[in-house]
Each structure stands twice: as structure tokens, then as C-alpha cells.
Amino acid sequence: MASAAPQELKATELYNRLQNEQQVVKDFWVHIDSSSPLEKYPAKQHAQRVAQKLKASKGLIYLPGAPTEYEEDSDQPKPFRQRRYFYYLSGVNETDCHLAYDINEDTLTLFIPKIDPTTVIWNGRGSTRAEAFDKYDVDEVHFTTSVSNFVKAWPLSHEGDIYILHPDQAAIPGQEKHPRVDHEKLQLAINSARMIKDSHEIGLIRKANEITAKAHREVLLNILKFKNESQVEAIFLDACVAEGAKHQAYEVIAASGVNASTLHYIKNDEPLKGRQMMCLDAGCEWECYASDVTRSFPLSGSWPSKEAKQIYDLVQTMQNCCIKRLAPRVRYLDLHILAHQIAIGGLLALGILHNGSPEEIYRAGTSRAFFPHGLGHHIGLEVHDIGQRELMSLSEDEIFDSSNAQASSKYSPNYHLPVFNSGLCLSPTDPQSPALEEGMIVTVEPGIYFSLYALETLYLPSPVHSKYINKDVLSRYIPVGGVRIEDDILITARGYQNLTTAPKGEEMLNIIKSEAKRNAPEKDASITTTAPVGRFGKSSLETFVEPSQPSPLMQKPAPRMRGTDACRYCRTRKVGNTMILWTSNDLLEHLLISTVTMLSPSNTR
Template sequence: MADYDVILKGKYPGKTHARKVAEYMKSKSKAVGGIIYLEGQKTKMIEDNDGEAPFRQRRYFYYLTGCPLPDCYFTYDIAADKSTLYIPPIDADSVIWSGLPTSPKEALSLYDIDDVVTTPEIVPALARPLETPTFYAIPNQVSDHVSLVGFEHKDFAVLKEAIEECRVTKDEYEVALIKKANAISTIAHTEVLRRVKGAKNERELEAVFLERCIANGCREQAYHSIVASGTAAATLHYVDNAKPMDGKLNLLLDAGGEYGCYAADITRTFPISGTFSKESRSIYDIVLRMQHVCTNMLKAGALWDHIHLTAHEIAIEGLLRLGILQGDKEEILRNRTSVAFFPHGLGHYLGMDTHDTGGHPNYADKDSMFRYLRVRGNVPAGSVITVEPGIYFCRFIIDPYLADPVQSKFINAAVLEEYWEVGGVRIEDNILVTESGYENLTTAVKDVEGMAGIINGS
């Protein structure tokens, strides 16, 4: 049994998270006290249809409860250190179709909660007087029937900030969930490698990935898979996944399962034939070096902006060696010419969301190299971050650089012509930052020989 499976035999630490959030709130104001209030996601019906829409629990609610049930409420009395979960009562008509719901007794055994009652109790519970009558909630996530008459103060700002900032650093249980999601996703990635040679269409490989995830315990996906063959790999968030693969060089597979509401986010790029073309291999080696160097820079307090800049420096060095770029390295860096080939940020925080909270991006940044960087500043120990460098050959992005008199002098259009069919190469791992370094949570094969061995069945 893997170490993460042992940890996951326990309960999701919702009560611990509630205390962590309350402490963060107190760090912002000594006057903090009262009730933290959260609502789970409501059951929603498909428009003009009698079927239910796919359910996704609200992450703010899940972080303090570990409860995946719809139509629930939660309160945490800060002073009393008491958490209460409110779950739907039995609806006889619903039982006919869906069976008996989770009972309060069952919920108490499943979730890290002090008390469990049914949802009709939420209104009278909030009407009881408190020593510090302050109500903390998420904006636009309080139902109309919930009365707040008994609360002198209502704060719709600090709770959202507190949960988002607390989610950045993961505890042992959360890391175990991400490890489990990675392990299952690795099984699925490996199966795609085995099947890629015989596939005729991208959708066949998406089906392979989904089947392996579901069969091994990841029923939900962390995001819509990117199964991009040939030049489609130059589209960063390609989601068509339905193009024929005949005659194409490479496949970029960006896909990850979700386990217990926590995500894996893994990207691999590999030759469909089992052997990279010369051009593809040269780009792959650059990207692999970008990832290797940048990952080794990670430890508590490392400046993510600087690591991202380092990735660009390595990309420039590699593209200069190939002759795609020309001129002085520092001048190319100052002019941000490498952004034409590496337009996105190096990575993002990972947790309950694929692009997890707390990164403080600045999408208004006038510096094109940092505009799409989803994490800014220093990374703390306990955070999980993706390291996903890439080099892409997208005509829509590169053509304006070729037309620009300043930028075009740094790009050798004749050499570039040889690389369009590569499409794009991205490699992505999920990294736990530690005090002295890092732990790579992703085990999917990425060395060229290892991938070739699986593809070719050797």
C-alpha cells in the first residue's frame, strides 16, 4: 500500500482547515469573532430538461467540511471552536429514484465535523444570539431564505481571502490526495503511450485516458483533456480532441484526473511513431532542460518570477543553438522575443482547482514576459506548483514578430520554416515545495528512451 493510501484512510481535515482560516482572519483583525457560514453547491437542473446538471462542490465549502454532498450548509462558531454541517433530510419522493440519502449519523462518521443536523435547522440556528454577533460569508453565496437579522456585523470580504490564502499551503492529507490523483493519472498517461501508434484520431486517446482514470478511481477530471496532435499542439488550451492523426509528428497530452476534489495536472509530449524527428527531439531537449533547471531552483521562499525568467533564458540559449533565434542573448531577452515561442507562464498553484488560489497574478502587467504568469512572488513550503515550460510554433503568435522590424532581426525565418510541423512541446510535473527543496509528485515517464520503449512495446 502506498504511503498516501495509508494517510487517506483518515478523514479529510475540515476542522483543522476551519481553525487555520479563523487564525488567518484573526491575523487581519483582533476583533474577529462570530460565525463562519458557507453554503455547498445547490442541485441544478439542465435548462429545459428534467435531468440534473453535473455537480461540482463549491471549493470554499469543501475546504472546511470535506463534504461532497449537494444542498448543504456549514457554520463554524469561532469562539466555541464548533463546526456544524447541515445536510438535506429524507425526501420520500427522491428516495424512489435515488435511494436513501446520507444520514446525520453517517455524515458525522465520514466528515471531520463536530455536529451534523438537517438543513431545516439552519435558519433557527442562525437566529440564536452570540457573544460576538458577526457573520462571515462568501459574496453572493447566501441564499435568500437565510435570515441575518440577529447579526450586528456582516463581513463578505475577509472569509474569501482567508480561504484562498490558506489553500496555498497543503497539509499531509491534501498532499496525499494530489499524489493519488497523480498516480492514477500516470496509469492513464502510460496507457495512451501504449496505444498512440495504433490510434487514428485524437478522440480515441482521450477515451483511453478517461477509461483508465475512471477504472482506477478518478471518476472526475481536473479539467478538459488536451489531446493535440501535430500543429494543434501550438494551441495552448486546445480542446477539439477530434482530429485525425495520420502523418503527424507528435502528440501533446495535457490531462489529469481529480481524486477527492484534488487535481493532477500532467503534460507529456511524445512522437506518435515512437521516434522523434530531428527537429522535434531538439525542441524536446530544450524544454526538458528548462523544466529540469527550474524545478531544481525550487525551495521555500524561491522567487517564482526569477524562476520563470530563467526558463526564458534557457529557451533563448537553446533556440540560438538551433539557429531559430539569432543575435545577442541579452538583447533578445530585453526585447522579449522569446515570448513568441513561450507565451505562457511557467506554472501555477495546484490543489482543489487546477489553477489554484493564492497566486496573485497580474494580467495587467505591461511586461509581456510576466503578463500570464499565474503565480507572482515567493513560493512557501507546503505549496504545490506545476512546472510546465513549453516551446510552440504558432503562426498566429509568431507572424506579428516576423512582421515587426525590431523583433524580426532576432528570428531566422528560413530556419524557423523547418520547425512548424513540430507544433508545440510542453512538459509538466506537479511539485511540492519543501523547506530545503522539493518533491516531484508526478511519476509519468518523460525521458525520451522511456517513452519510446512504451510506445514501441520494447
């Protein structure tokens, strides 16, 4: 007997039936099983966009992926990092692949290596042709053994040029010299396309920022426990890897105290003791897309000095004012100028700058002593997405759209020169970059730094700058090191959206404060409770750790000892040159501190 066909139940019938059964229905959920991704990386769309930028209706775009490479004189492979131009047109993060896009036929072909059964047991395997076709947004998949013949035969039966990225990336050695092979236009076209992110790319950068924010929060929750910069780097990496983000967009910068005056400090190995602030510049990658986030915060439960808070507030003002002005058709370089103007006003108010008007100091370029880098840069497949040199060519090359024309400015020509450094100001912080457009993602990362080396070697010896710098006031700010605050901002049709959710400002400080209260010891923090057995049975001078906040004993002169060597202010006795604490049952508990540092000669007998 044949089984009855299952009865089809329409959504409206299901809703009515559940309503009759007094069930509350607000949403319908549909579960779909799929053997391939429901949303693939839009490689085909990217290839079409690049062809539009090339203004070519015919031709072949050829790109090789990153090959397997080994360390010099070693059998250990180098860490794999896919070529970003290849990834933009393929979405493939596997080794030894190639890509070809026929512009006229609108066909995207992926070439993958054959699987070697003898190496699978060691290194695993890449995708099969069927798997690659399911995973990637391509039209055809072939083996890499056929790529040379494919590219060699293509011009014999097709019109148009073969576009390659660099002369050394031709599919066939020597082919770069062929008159129909172009190695100049493709990089510019891809750069122009990459400036505008589609919804898929925005989602990847947003995801990278979400993980990065969690990692920054983990640092704040634990910072009071740490003794060394290396611990900050370690917990940040741990938090990212735990979320599936194994790769960082750049090396972690965990700079404490004066180390924060070095913009790309990556040693991350110095003790935190005695330092006021930390500048943590760190961001992970998610599926090859970068995040770039910087937070500066105190290394204690409160601001360590008024100078530290003043500089933080100034940098936060610089960032807030610049972010509020982000929108399509804005010239980013104008915001860089604005950031310098705010910095000059703030440094004048603090007394670090003097003897001149804001305009005089601006035209002298003295603010670059404290804010030497650009306000921000593009971010995407690279943390510094798209090189400045290539973008500067956009306004000179006829292959690009008029929308990429040089942005107009509200300032007079060359007004940016005193605060512009072509080596440190990346696109779009340069005069040749186009105006901001919807879909761009840029960082906004102002900073104020006190680099003693730069000040002493470049600015203080200069009569142009030294007259504006108050050395007496400056000396109080040197221990701050540097403060930088950085967010990743999406340009939208009506303005902007901040993709970065890592805590900053009061939220950041409240996290540190809450942990300080929760972990506050019941006894004086200056008393060491655990230590190796030493001279007096329980503790030794070598294990004493200076408290973050001075104890009452350290805030006033120690009292004079009487005949019994007993202290009239606390339950202590003097043994030799050491003050020790005794309990009611006369047992030694804790070593307080050596009289070499605690007591002056006039206070001891």
C-alpha cells in the first residue's frame, strides 16, 4: 500500500491553527541545509567592477595567488598570507592558485593545484574542483597545470590586452614584453575599485571590529593585574584566537609610558611599574579584512596625573570633532588640518606652546612635533589599504571616473603644507586623493606624543620651533608618553557610521575602576602577603613590591623609635635596619620596608 503524500501546510494555515490553540506566534523560522555557503565572497562582482575601472570591454585579467614558500635554509614554511589583489578578485585563501577573468565573456576562471596524496598526511589538502566551485564565486575551475597553456593560447583567439599586476607576475616568463600585455593599468584599477566597499566587505570589517573590541575589553578587565607589556599583548591575542581570528592585521603595539611616543613600538616587553599610561594599538583580521583600533588608558584605577587626563581629553576632542564632519564629498585632508588646529589650541591652553598665535604656530609647523602622522587612512584588505603612491596617480590617469577627481578644499592652495608629511600622511590624508564617498572605510586616529628624542634632536634646537615650545611646562608631560585614539569609520550616504565598539572615554575608565574596586585588597596594598622564606622567617627584602598608592607610613616621616624599638603609630618593631609587623601573638607576618628607603637617619637610633 502506497503511503499517503505529506499534506502541505501553508504559513497562514499554521498561524491560524496556532492562534486557535492560543499559541503566541511572532516569527516564523526556516532552517535551510546547504552544502555550500549561502553568501559567497562577491568575486565576480569585483572582477566586473575592475573591468569598468579599466574602461575595457575586451581583455584578460590574470593574477597569480601567493605560492608556498619556505624559510631560508630551512624546511619550515613561511606563514601563508594571500596576495590581496588576488583575493579581491577571487575570495580564495588557498596556496598556489591562479585566476583569469575574460572581460568580454564575463567568465571568471580559478586554477587550483592538484592534490598530492603523498603530502596530505603531512599538511592536509586544498579544495577539490567540486569543492572550489561550491565555495567560490567563479564560473570555471581547472588545475594549475593548464594555466600556462590557457594564457598562452588566449590572445590567439581573443581580442584585447592581457592585464597583469607586475612584470614578474606574467603567466609565462618573458610574456610581460609582449605588446598585448599591460602591467601598468591593472593595479590602479583595482585600487580604485577597492576604495569603495560593498556590503559583504563592510560585514567582514564589522566582524573584525567586533572581535577586536572584545579583545580590547579583555585587556581593560585585566590591566590592573599585569606587570609587563607582554601580558597585554598575550591576552589580546588570546581573545582574538578564541573568537576564530588567528591573524592580526598588524603587529600588536602595547606601549606603556614613554614607549607610547614611538608610533610603531612593537617590543612589548617592558615592565609597567612606574608608568602612567598605555597606548594599545591592535586589531585582528577576519577573512583577510582588517580592523585598526587604538585605545589609550591609565594603568591604574584612576587618572595617574592631571597631565595624562588633559592630553587624553585633548585627543578625544580632536577625534570627536573630526568624526562629526565625515560625510560624502568632504576632503579628508581638511579634517587633518582641523585636527592640527585643535591640537594647537589645546597645547596653547596647557602652556606647552606659547609665544605665538595659533596661526603663527600652525604656519611654522611646530604642531608636528606632537602630532607627526596623518589623521587616518583607508582600511580594507590591508590595514593601510591602497598605497598612497598609486592613489596620487588617480587624478593623473585618464582611465578613472570623474568621481575620483581631486577633492576641492575650503582652504587656500598649499595651506596644508606646514602640517603635511608625504611619508607619514597616507591616503586619503593627501592633496591628490578624491573626496570621501559612500562606501569608503577610513580610520580617524589623532594623537599627541612627547618623543624626547624627536624634541631634542629636531625641534628644540630649531629657532623656528623652539621659541614656541615651553620647555619647563613640557617636562611635566614627558612621562605621559603619548595618547592615540583610533576608530574605523564607514562613510554613508548621510554621514558616517562608527564600526568600532571598543570602549573608550568614560566607559573605558569605568571598566578599569570597577575591576579596581572588585579586586581591592582588604589590607594595605603595601603589605606583601606571600613571599619566600627569608631572613626573618617569612619574607625577604628581595620580594618587596612598591605599592601603586603610597601607604600612610610613606606619606609622612617615620616616627622616632623608643627604648623598646616600638612604633607608636602602628604595631611594628625594628629589627636591625628593617621595620617589621608583629601580630598580637607576637609572630612575624609581613615585611613592610627597609629603613634604607623608609626612614631617614634622623628618625632612627
